Amino acid sequence: MLLPDVAFLSQLADAADAETLPRFRTGTAVDNKRAADFDPVTEADRAAERAILTAIAARHPEDAVLGEEFGASGKGDRLWVIDPIDGTRAFISGVPVWGTLIGFCEAGRARAGIMSQPFTGERYVADGEAAWCLHRGVRTRLAVSAVRLVEEATLFTTSPRLFAARGAPNFEALEARARLTRFGTDCYAFCMLAAGHVDLVVETGLKPYDIVALVPIIEQAGGIVTRTDGGRPESGGDIVAAGTRELHEAALAILNG
Structure with a gap:
């Protein structure tokens, strides 16, 4: 079967946007999914994932799905991986660096994906051959x-505190050598890497739904993304993405001590 095309990926993003954007900066109710600390979820997360699942089921009922809010269903080599709002903390804080992530895997490999940021009107999409930014009717090819x-x-990560249990000194060594380090942009940082504005993104403890949609966007823009052990990133974990192989290898060497 063919990969999902940009039109269908955009249709899925439209369905999600209709649920997320009207709830953004409205003081929507926030629940905590994890008693040990703060892991927020909102009705925007749940409604957007339901909308995406409904649209996938209507077009591809035979495909498997994995979503952050409603888990896994179905079996087979074709798998959709969904994060309805990557960056819920940013969402509830009114900061437009969150995004809806919809990725497609075939035989375990991320092949197509989209990140939609409806407040800014940006979409970053990979169609199996190339990666694009779609913004206000303009389609621009991405290049790292x-x-x-x-x-x-320029190095991005969500928070340096997340490395406390996984080798903070190694991340600090990388940060000390980088020209510029910025924090807190979740999926948006990976898209900025694909667009050539950011050179290096390092994250720790990611889940598949945090990264699968972004993998083809990065790779089809010419970048490299792996786990810190050098393995494929689709399963999540500790992730390094870079615009060039030389930078990626240098970052891995520092992070692995």
């Missing part, structure tokens, strides 16, 4: 930066 040295790189 050519930076090869850590000392020339």
Whole structure:
């Protein structure tokens, strides 16, 4: 069977946007999914995932799905992986760096995906051959930066505190060498890497729904994304994405001590 095309990925994003955007900056109710700390979820998360699932079931009822809010269903080589709002903390804080992530895997490999940010009107999409930014009717092909040295790189991560249990000194060594480090943009940072504005993104403890949609966007823009052990990133874990192989290898060497 063929990969999902940009039109269908956009249809799925439209369905999600109709649920997320009207609830953004409205003071929507927030629930906590994890008693040990704060892991927020809102009705926007749940409604958007339901809308995506409904649209997939209508077109591809034979496909398997994995969503952050409603889990897994179905079996087979064709798998949709959904994060209805990646960056719920940003969403409830009114900051437009969250996004809806919809990824498609075939035989375990991420092949197509979309990130939709409806407040800014941006969509970042990979169609199996190339990656694109769709913004206000303009379609721009994505291409990563050519930076090869850590000392020339702009580095992003969600929070340096997340590395406390997984090797904070190694991340700090990477940060100390990078030209510029910024925090807190979740999926948006990976899309900025695909667009050539960011050179290096490092994250820890990701789930499949945090990364699958972004993998083809990065790779089809010419970038590299793996786990810190060098393995494929579809299963999540500790992730490094870079615009060039030289920068990626240098970052891995520092992070792995």
